[in-house]
Each structure stands twice: as C-alpha cells, then as structure tokens.
Amino acid sequence: MNWSIGPFVFGLPSGCRHVFVLQPPFSRSHYRYIINKIHRARTKMTLPQIKTDMNQEEMNLLLVQARKASDLLKSLSHETRLMILCILSEGEKSVSELEEILAMPQAAVSQQLARLRLDGLVDTRREGRMIYYSILNHEVSSVIGTLYSLFCAPVRNEAEQPTD
Numbered sequence: 001m002n003w004s005i006g007p008f009v010f011g012l013p014s015g016c017r018h019v020f021v022l023q024p025p026f027s028r029s030h031y032r033y034i035i036n037k038i039h040r041a042r043t044k045m046t047l048p049q050i051k052t053d054m055n056q057e058e059m060n061l062l063l064v065q066a067r068k069a070s071d072l073l074k075s076l077s078h079e080t081r082l083m084i085l086c087i088l089s090e091g092e093k094s095v096s097e098l099e100e101i102l103a104m105p106q107a108a109v110s111q112q113l114a115r116l117r118l119d120g121l122v123d124t125r126r127e128g129r130m131i132y133y134s135i136l137n138h139e140v141s142s143v144i145g146t147l148y149s150l151f152c153a154p155v156r157n158e159a160e161q162p163t164d
Contacts, residue, residue, distance in 0.1 A: 075119040080112045092134040
C-alpha cells in the first residue's frame, strides 16, 4: 500500500554527508526504514562518548563543550530569538524585514537581536543606514535546521495537505 505525506528532506548532522529525499508515493515500510536509518545515524553521531576511564583533561574539555552547548540553548530559549534565527537561516535580513515578517515592534525585534549579537550567534553588516543580520556560525544553523525538521516541518506539511 502506497501513501503520501508530501515530499520530505531529512538532513543528518554536519559530520554526515547523506541527505535523504523522499518523494511520494512510497510504501509505509520504506518510510519506516528511512526514518530508522536516520535515527540510528543521528544517535550514533550525537551521543556523548563519556567513559569511566577518561582522564581529567578529557573531562575538562568535555565540560567546556557542555558549557558552550548550554549557552547556545539558553540563547534559543526565547520564542522570538528562535524565530529570528529560523528566519536568518534562510539568509541575511535587515531589522525592518524581520519586523515585517514577525509582525512585532522594532524595539522588541532590536532587543532580541542585541541579545543574539551579545551571545555571538549573529553577525551584522552595515550598508548606509541599514543594518543586516546573519547567522554567525554553522553550529547555530545546524541546530536550527534540526529544530525545524522536528517541530516546524510537520506543522507546515499538515497545513499544506488538502482536507477532504
């Protein structure tokens, strides 16, 4: 039995070079096979390798990375900042473009952009009186991409499906 949910693109973490594109119609078993393969690849690549025999230097390095991850997650913990980063993942935008997309006052958008800039997640470029913002590093883009595929893509796919 074939069924279609719409086209899907599944990206794996940056260390993996595979991207799966599923175009409907496809069988339920094929869909499950691909999902399981993606899950195994993500799990294998992203689970921490903390061992009981690690020396202190290795643990300290791991702690530094854990702090960086924690700081990133704190920056992403506000809905507006998360939305701004989602928008910026598509490309550079000015404050006025972000205001229009988010339907928020300039002061609120600027406040969240200042926090993202302070946290080192976005970069700025000035062109005359306009300031353009973009995502500063690939780690942020990777996290935003994963969050999008987990939370936003399913909602958009449901909204795009015709109702009977």
